[in-house]
Amino acid sequence: MAHTFQIVIDCADPHPLADWWAETLGWEVEPSNEDFIRRMVAEGQATEADTATHRGVLVWREAAAIVHPDGKAAGPGARLLFQQVPEPKSVKNRVHLDLNVGPDQVDSELERLTARGATFLYRERQGPMGWVTLTDPEGNELCLH
Structure with a gap:
């Protein structure tokens, strides 16, 4: 069975790094679904502390993604996820x-x-x-x- 995938990059500050990589690759920052985030907080499935505002948009604090401009047509690997981790890069x-x-x-x-x-x-x-x-x-x- 073949699998699809995304590449995850650990980082300290996912949103600025996603912006940097999107510009570097000519890709697009995946849009935030602010209504979904608000609903998750309202239902108690997330807290305000799980969110942040980046460039005036409500986002998940610990992750940001970029996608190939052709979207799913670009195939597997057409998404990079930047995930916040507590430790700095050391090696x-x-x-x-x-x-x-x-x-x-x-x-x-x-x-x-x-x-x-x-x-x-x-x-x-x-x-x-x-x-x-x-x-x-x-x-x-x-x-x-």
Whole structure:
């Protein structure tokens, strides 16, 4: 049986990080269902402490998601969930995203992302393949190639 999936990224502040990644990938922040959130609080299934306001919108405090602009038509993996965790990142990610921007765009994309808060780590080459490793504003690694 084949399974669908989403990728979950642990973070300290999910909403700004979701905004950063949505702009980075050209994706969209998944809209918040404010009526649903209010209903969950009114029914006692959540509390006000479970919510926050981000950019004037009522959201779940501990999670934010981004989706591919083609939605479900983009297929599995077309959603990234940013989930708040209490501990800071302390070691290298075991999983990271590789962004295929094309060899002629690596330097301009690196410049664009570092101007928006990414941190350059190093350049690497293996045979004909080259890539740049950097981190998002919370220290999660990603590669450009």
